[in-house]
Amino acid sequence: MTQLLSEILTKYNYWIYITLMMIGLYAMIAKNNLVKKIVGMNIFQTAIILFYVSIGSKKGGTIPIIKHDHGAASHVVHAAEYINPLPHVLMLTAIVVSVATLGVALALAIKIYHRYQSLEEDEILAQIREK
Amino acid sequence: MKAAGLLIVILTGGLLIYATADFPPWAYPQSPASTHVSPRYIEKSIEETAVPNVVTAVLADYRGYDTMFETTVIFAAGVACFLLLRIRVEEGPEEQLFRHSLTGMTIRIKDGRKAPSDLEEFERIDAHWVPQDLIIKTVCRILIPFIQLFALYVIAFGHHSPGGGFQGGVILGASVIVLAMSHDLRSSLQRMGEKVNALLCAAGVLIYAGTGALCLAMGENFLDYGILAPLFRCDPVMARSNGIFMVEIGVGIAVMATMIRIYNNVSSAGRYDEGL
Numbered sequence: 001m002t003q004l005l006s007e008i009l010t011k012y013n014y015w016i017y018i019t020l021m022m023i024g025l026y027a028m029i030a031k032n033n034l035v036k037k038i039v040g041m042n043i044f045q046t047a048i049i050l051f052y053v054s055i056g057s058k059k060g061g062t063i064p065i066i067k068h069d070h071g072a073a074s075h076v077v078h079a080a081e082y083i084n085p086l087p088h089v090l091m092l093t094a095i096v097v098s099v100a101t102l103g104v105a106l107a108l109a110i111k112i113y114h115r116y117q118s119l120e121e122d123e124i125l126a127q128i129r130e131k
Numbered sequence: 132m133k134a135a136g137l138l139i140v141i142l143t144g145g146l147l148i149y150a151t152a153d154f155p156p157w158a159y160p161q162s163p164a165s166t167h168v169s170p171r172y173i174e175k176s177i178e179e180t181a182v183p184n185v186v187t188a189v190l191a192d193y194r195g196y197d198t199m200f201e202t203t204v205i206f207a208a209g210v211a212c213f214l215l216l217r218i219r220v221e222e223g224p225e226e227q228l229f230r231h232s233l234t235g236m237t238i239r240i241k242d243g244r245k246a247p248s249d250l251e252e253f254e255r256i257d258a259h260w261v262p263q264d265l266i267i268k269t270v271c272r273i274l275i276p277f278i279q280l281f282a283l284y285v286i287a288f289g290h291h292s293p294g295g296g297f298q299g300g301v302i303l304g305a306s307v308i309v310l311a312m313s314h315d316l317r318s319s320l321q322r323m324g325e326k327v328n329a330l331l332c333a334a335g336v337l338i339y340a341g342t343g344a345l346c347l348a349m350g351e352n353f354l355d356y357g358i359l360a361p362l363f364r365c366d367p368v369m370a371r372s373n374g375i376f377m378v379e380i381g382v383g384i385a386v387m388a389t390m391i392r393i394y395n396n397v398s399s400a401g402r403y404d405e406g407l
Contacts, residue, residue: 010156015148022144030136058165059158064185065292066177077177079170080160085185086169089194092186093201096297096386100208103393107215110400 013054020047034112034119038105045098049091056087064088180371182290190295191375191382195354198378199339202385206336209389213329216401229253230260255317257405263314271313278306286383290372296379300386307387308394316399316406325395325403328388335385342377354378 008015020043027040064085066077109119116124155162172189182188190198227240231253238253279302286299311319343354351358356374357367365373398406 007152011151011154013157014151014154018144018147018151021147022140025143026136026140029139030133054157055162055164057158058160058162060160063293064173066173066183066185068177068183077174079165079173082173082185084165084169085172085189086164088186089189092190092295092297093198096301097201097204097208099301100205100389100393103397104208104211104215106397107212107393110397111215114400 014051017047017051017054020044020050032121034109034121037121038102038109041105042098042102045094049094049098052087052091052094056084058083179368180375181368182372182375184290184292184295186293187289187295187375187379191378192354192356192371195343195378198382199343199354202336202339202382205389206332206385209332209392212393212396216396217403218401220402220404228256228258228260230256260405267313271309275306275310278309279303282306282383282387286379287376289379290376296382297386299379300383301390303383303387304390304394307391311394311398311406316395316403319391319406320395320403323391328392328395331384332388332392335381335383335388338381338384339378342374342381346374 024040024042024044024047027043028037031037031040058080061081061083064082066082112124113119116127118124118127155164159165172185172193176185176188176193177183180188180192182192228237229240230237233252237256282299282302284299285294285302286296289295289299307319307323310322342356346355346358347353349358354374356371358370359374360367360370363370363373395403395406
């Protein structure tokens with residue numbers, strides 16, 4: 001029991017990201033409204049961003065901006081003092097791309113609403129089957 | 132559907148939680164991600180690129196290709212929003228409404244007659260026009276210049292502090308979106324029209340790809356900024372820093388224009404009228 005508890009406490013970042021990601025996945029699968037599906041997709045993306053940023057962190061490390069003096073000779077940089085910059089690089093672009101894809105998703109939703117006068121998935125499917 | 136969805140979600144979540152047993156603990160300094168690739172970047176980036184912010188150095192130099200195509204993805208998303216939604220509204224026989232901004236009086240011009248061109252004090256409104264709050268309008272008008280100044284700082288200082296093209300571009304775009312939300316879409320389109328926006332959007336990607344092509348033309352690999360040293364009159368390491376800055380400017384312009392374009396199209400459903 002204590003082993004399980006310590007396992008959860010040392011890895012709680014993964015539990016949080018999995019919970020968030022599953023909330024997003026459930027919304028995408030089970031919700032009927034298209035806007036709710038889009039919100040679910042955004043929660044999913046945010047969970048992935050949280051996951052990446054959390055694996056970049058390092059105990060005793062600071063942000064990955066190298067301390068430097070102006071014009072002074074270069075000194076040795078210890079990697080252990082700075083957190084991992086790679087996940088931050090990947091997520092930096094992913095955040096902006098997620099906003100852009102959200103825009104495209106909303107544009108598609110607007111287009112669907114103009115055509116079918118509804119954003120409920122079952123009503124749209126019923127209208128498609130009638131034709 | 133709901134039960135099946137719940138089952139899938141619980142199964143996937145259980146599998147993922149089972150897999151975390153093999154993951155290193157949170158913030159563990161000896162985790163594989165922190166010991167294999169990243170030390171190379173942290174230790175070498177300042178002597179190879181003269182950029183203290185490792186995130187910027189990796190983003191625009193080591194992973195320059197990746198970032199170029201991320202910018203292209205954003206550009207493509209903006210174009211997709213435009214192609215999906217934009218419709219040309221015919222200025223047909225329906226009436227046009229103009230509101231005098233000082234007295235609140237509204238005049239109506241019927242049957243497609245041309246509006247007089249000297250309507251300086253009037254603003255074009257729609258039939259469903261609602262007044263905007265004076266406090267919000269005033270506060271936004273005061274704040275927008277400072278937001279834009281901060282955005283320029285974030286782009287220009289991305290080498291030495293958290294920041295860069297993506298972040299600064301989004302803040303710049305947000306400043307114009309704030310204008311469109313606090314006033315209306317027409318007044319923001321007067322500041323940045325559709326054509327200017329489309330040109331900026333493409334120009335940002337062009338600056339990025341053009342910097343890469345310039346390196347290619349001068350006889351090095353695509354996006355290998357070291358060769359640009361004679362242009363900047365500095366040593367190759369500093370030329371990398373300057374090349375990163377050029378690329379970041381391109382990213383900032385492209386991201387700003389795309390954010391504004393997505394907002395314009397989505398908020399007015401492609402009609403470019405009053406907006407929200």
